[in-house]
Amino acid sequence: xxxxxxxxxxxxxxxxxxxxxxxxxxxxxxxxxxxxxxxxxxxxxxxxxxxxxxxxxxxxxxxxxxxxxxxxxxxxxxxxxxxxxxxxxxxxxxxxxxxxxxxxxxxxxxxxxxxxxxxxxxxxxxxxxxxxxxxxxxxxxxxxxxxxxxxxxxxxxxxxxxxxxxxxxxxxxxxxxxxxxxxxxxxxxxxxxxxxxxxxxxxxxxxxxxxxxxxxxxxxxxxxxxxxxxxxxxxxxxxxxxxxxxxxxxxxxxxxxxxxxxxxxxxxxxxxxxxxx
DNA sequence: AATGGCCTGGTG
DNA sequence: CACCAGGCCATT
Numbered sequence: 001x002x003x004x005x006x007x008x009x010x011x012x013x014x015x016x017x018x019x020x021x022x023x024x025x026x027x028x029x030x031x032x033x034x035x036x037x038x039x040x041x042x043x044x045x046x047x048x049x050x051x052x053x054x055x056x057x058x059x060x061x062x063x064x065x066x067x068x069x070x071x072x073x074x075x076x077x078x079x080x081x082x083x084x085x086x087x088x089x090x091x092x093x094x095x096x097x098x099x100x101x102x103x104x105x106x107x108x109x110x111x112x113x114x115x116x117x118x119x120x121x122x123x124x125x126x127x128x129x130x131x132x133x134x135x136x137x138x139x140x141x142x143x144x145x146x147x148x149x150x151x152x153x154x155x156x157x158x159x160x161x162x163x164x165x166x167x168x169x170x171x172x173x174x175x176x177x178x179x180x181x182x183x184x185x186x187x188x189x190x191x192x193x194x195x196x197x198x199x200x201x202x203x204x205x206x207x208x209x210x211x212x213x214x215x216x217x218x219x220x221x222x223x224x225x226x227x228x229x230x231x232x233x234x235x236x237x238x239x240x241x242x243x244x245x246x247x248x249x250x251x252x253x254x255x256x257x258x259x260x261x262x263x264x265x266x267x268x269x270x271x272x273x274x275x276x277x
Numbered sequence: 278a279a280t281g282g283c284c285t286g287g288t289g
Numbered sequence: 290c291a292c293c294a295g296g297c298c299a300t301t
Contacts, residue, residue, distance in 0.1 A: 001294080001296090002296095003296095073296080074296095075296065075297085076284090076285095076294070076295055076296065077285085077286085111286065112285050112286075112295090113284055113285080114284065114285095114295075114296060153278095154278080155279095162296085164297075172296090262279075262280070263280085263281090263295080265294090265295095
């Protein structure tokens, strides 16, 4: 569930407390979380200064010296935050990194373990995240980038936009919200969109993400930031999670369809988002 | 391009 | 007890 706005919220929370600081000790790293044992993480991280924290889509990249990168993905249930070293630990806290004199720790907690916490060198990083692996970041995607990515796709919009190679950062919530705002059916094919429709989709993606970031993301289920402050954007969702409820624009019942992308719930207004242009 | 598996907490 | 949440990768 953490999508781009939630990850951006975490980045803004964690960045001032990590960038420029040194990782003094890998206090704990659970074996089940990654294929890298604690001693391997310790060898790569201890004594290193965090040079920058970047985000691309839902991925977080802590830049370290010598082209090393600490990669963090929150999966569905991941949480990343700074805590006092003596603060009680959440269940399923898989990694704890002591910073500077050890009074504070960066902790990674992930009950469902869909997330990732791993150290990459330059070659492993580019093999995984290099050219063509991730699409442009959704926050500032342009119409021409979307046109490039969708222009020849025979898949429907819902599937194409969920694919991180098309555009990076959208998940089930914000795809449904962006399509509603763009008045496009999730069943439409990418290659069938007109110029004005592509422009609408571009603007919808950017504006829904900007507004969600302004509200610190959506806190449905278990997403919380830092000390546990919830985001507020779930109060502004127009279609996600509103199956059978009236559309906020036209009062038609919002549809919930699991066949558009199998296994995924798609929420949309059949009147505001018609299948034919 | 479509599907299954990973994983576990919460709900009916 | 069955099922659902779902991002991402591997497989078909």
